[in-house]
Amino acid sequence: MQTAQPQRSKVLVRRETRSAYLFLLPSLFFFIGFVVVPMILCVATSFFDSTMGKDTADTFIGFANYVELWKDPIFLRALRNTFVIVVVSVPVTCVFSLWVSSAIYQMPGKLLSFFRIVFYLPVITGSVAVTVVWKWMFNNYYGIFNYVGTGLGLIQQRINWLGDEKYALGCIILILLTTSVGQPIVLYVSALGNVDASLIEAAQVDGATDLQVFWKIKWPNIMPTTLYILVITTINSFQCFALIQLLTSGGPNHSTDTVMYYIYYTTFKLYRYGYANAMGVMLAIFIAILSAVQFRFARER
Amino acid sequence: MEKDNKRHDVHHMSAYRVVCLVVLLILAFLFLFPLYWIVTGAFKTAKEVNSVTPVWWPTQWTLTNFQKLFSRQQAPLWEIHLPFSSSFSGTGNAIVITAGPEVPAAIRWMVNTVFMAVAAMVLTCATATMAGYALAKKRFRGQALLFSLIVAAMALPKQVILIPLIRQMSAMKLYNTIWAVIFPTVGWPFGVFLMKQFSESVPTEMLEAARIDGAGEWKTFTDVVIPMVKPGIGALAIFTFISSWNDYFMQLIMLSSTSNLTISLGIAKLQAENATDFGLIMAGAALAAVPILTVFLIFQKYFTQGIAMGAVKG
Numbered sequence: 001m002q003t004a005q006p007q008r009s010k011v012l013v014r015r016e017t018r019s020a021y022l023f024l025l026p027s028l029f030f031f032i033g034f035v036v037v038p039m040i041l042c043v044a045t046s047f048f049d050s051t052m053g054k055d056t057a058d059t060f061i062g063f064a065n066y067v068e069l070w071k072d073p074i075f076l077r078a079l080r081n082t083f084v085i086v087v088v089s090v091p092v093t094c095v096f097s098l099w100v101s102s103a104i105y106q107m108p109g110k111l112l113s114f115f116r117i118v119f120y121l122p123v124i125t126g127s128v129a130v131t132v133v134w135k136w137m138f139n140n141y142y143g144i145f146n147y148v149g150t151g152l153g154l155i156q157q158r159i160n161w162l163g164d165e166k167y168a169l170g171c172i173i174l175i176l177l178t179t180s181v182g183q184p185i186v187l188y189v190s191a192l193g194n195v196d197a198s199l200i201e202a203a204q205v206d207g208a209t210d211l212q213v214f215w216k217i218k219w220p221n222i223m224p225t226t227l228y229i230l231v232i233t234t235i236n237s238f239q240c241f242a243l244i245q246l247l248t249s250g251g252p253n254h255s256t257d258t259v260m261y262y263i264y265y266t267t268f269k270l271y272r273y274g275y276a277n278a279m280g281v282m283l284a285i286f287i288a289i290l291s292a293v294q295f296r297f298a299r300e301r
Numbered sequence: 302m303e304k305d306n307k308r309h310d311v312h313h314m315s316a317y318r319v320v321c322l323v324v325l326l327i328l329a330f331l332f333l334f335p336l337y338w339i340v341t342g343a344f345k346t347a348k349e350v351n352s353v354t355p356v357w358w359p360t361q362w363t364l365t366n367f368q369k370l371f372s373r374q375q376a377p378l379w380e381i382h383l384p385f386s387s388s389f390s391g392t393g394n395a396i397v398i399t400a401g402p403e404v405p406a407a408i409r410w411m412v413n414t415v416f417m418a419v420a421a422m423v424l425t426c427a428t429a430t431m432a433g434y435a436l437a438k439k440r441f442r443g444q445a446l447l448f449s450l451i452v453a454a455m456a457l458p459k460q461v462i463l464i465p466l467i468r469q470m471s472a473m474k475l476y477n478t479i480w481a482v483i484f485p486t487v488g489w490p491f492g493v494f495l496m497k498q499f500s501e502s503v504p505t506e507m508l509e510a511a512r513i514d515g516a517g518e519w520k521t522f523t524d525v526v527i528p529m530v531k532p533g534i535g536a537l538a539i540f541t542f543i544s545s546w547n548d549y550f551m552q553l554i555m556l557s558s559t560s561n562l563t564i565s566l567g568i569a570k571l572q573a574e575n576a577t578d579f580g581l582i583m584a585g586a587a588l589a590a591v592p593i594l595t596v597f598l599i600f601q602k603y604f605t606q607g608i609a610m611g612a613v614k615g
Contacts, residue, residue, distance in 0.1 A: 017441035027432035030488035041465035103321040118329045124597045128565040129586035190609035242549040280461030
């Protein structure tokens with residue numbers, strides 16, 4: 001961005017600044033009004049005891065909300081669940097989509113687009129439509145999972161998939177996976193297609209195996225794509241909300257609470273705004289740290 | 302010896318390819334199944350839907366579920382709040398324009414959703430293209446600060462600001478109007494970032510040449526910059542349309558009255574009120590999914606190109 005510029009007169013600088021801000025104005029209106037100001041207010045309120053229906057005005061309580069968070073067993077459980085979701089879904093999404101992409105990217109055009117479309121469909125269908133059909137499929141009585149499972153002898157008896165602490169989180173992760181591989185596959189197919197074909201041919205002539213070609217040539221070349229996919233998948237997994245709200249509402253017994261869902265619950269069921277904001281700030285910090293770690297990791301490679 | 306090895310390799314490869322194809326086809330079947338289940342479920346009778354032994358194909362296609370869906374509460378086809386109009390309407394209330402015949406609530410939800418996604422898309426593309434150009438091609442005071450603010454804001458999940466946002470929307474009398482969902486989407490700085498990346502590729506010489514030819518700032522922008530960043534605008538339009546259509550969380554916290562719902566919220570509401578009437582819920586899900594899937598299938602090529610391009614520049 002900082003290219004060498006000849007010294008310009010003050011008048012010119014002022015004129016350029018003015019025209020730049022005129023171009024920026026519409027965007028700044030929305031950005032500052034509906035993103036920056038709320039963010040500042042979010043951090044500010046997190047230091048207050050702000051609860052609906054209280055007679056007194058909000059009182060400043062310093063870090064008390066943050067201290068309480070780490071003693072709140074429900075928050076800690078939500079945090080653990082969130083990490084479980086991230087730790088399982090991010091690597092599985094990446095490996096799965098890389099495998100699918102490697103398998104399809106050299107296929108004939110029609111077949112390639114067929115597979116690309118199929119894996120992208122759940123993304124387009126929308127989280128709510130996808131979730132309600134899965135809820136039916138997981139249903140204790142009318143769901144096909146129990147029918148197929150018992151029919152094939154995989155399970156002994158009907159399982160209340162979404163109502164059982166042992167299975168509920170796993171079911172949610174499964175659905176999350178089907179909705180999150182679409183974009184990575186599109187990205188990997190395009191990245192693999194852009195790897196210089198002459199490099200691969202040269203290696204093959206030299207007798208490199210497919211596995212060697214993959215690790216020595218393709219993998220370093222698609223590293224930027226991998227990094228991008230890691231970051232967006234992590235952020236998406238952290239924000240997993242619609243699935244939880246529609247399938248289990250965090251239950252049974254808070255076993256599927258995530259931080260995102262608990263923020264919603266604290267806001268709309270407990271009306272504790274300051275506390276919910278403190279949680280939001282913590283979530284933002286976690287995501288920032290994780291993204292930074294992923295970037296650092298990728299740089300070193 | 303070596304030749305033998307090679308042939309063995311080729312043979313092995315094709316076997317691997319076949320296995321891959323079979324696995325992929327099974328996966329494709331599993332990914333398509335929920336969609337198949339929505340569409341067929343929507344046309345099944347209550348008995349077939351609530352059968353312990355799944356009915357794989359409806360024996361008699363019925364429209365009962367759709368009739369039930371469309372028999373719900375009526376609302377005018379079109380109703381729009383003029384944003385910020387309460388300050389000049391005289392009565393202190395926002396100006397509301399309604400038009401069209403009374404239609405079933407489900408149709409209205411669809412109209413709301415389309416309006417929301419299109420408005421978010423148009424506003425985002427317009428504002429982000431202008432801002433991205435200014436950030437990439439102009440030097441001005443506060444540039445570095447603004448750019449770091451944009452990058453920082455992009456990394457944060459927008460859900461964390463939900464409470465201040467709700468309060469702000471209430472103060473602006475936008476709460477429970479479609480604008481409360483649209484404006485934060487437009488404010489999200491990803492579009493500005495993307496368009497800045499695209500605008501970097503516009504050669505400065507071309508801008509200077511236009512200026513020397515006597516083109517003003519605005520003319521330079523519309524005649525030189527916009528044609529060159531068109532692919533970026535396309536990618537951003539697709540991104541914004543899909544993400545706004547599917548942004549259930551923002552819709553959930555901002556909209557509440559029945560006639561104001563989006564189709565996603567509408568289905569969620571159906572589900573909350575008729576938890577086990579899966580036929581009705583599937584009819585709603587089909588209504589929500591089929592139009593956007595059709596749009597996707599028609600523009601499929603642009604979608605995939607746009608997504609890939611957005612990532613390369615982002």
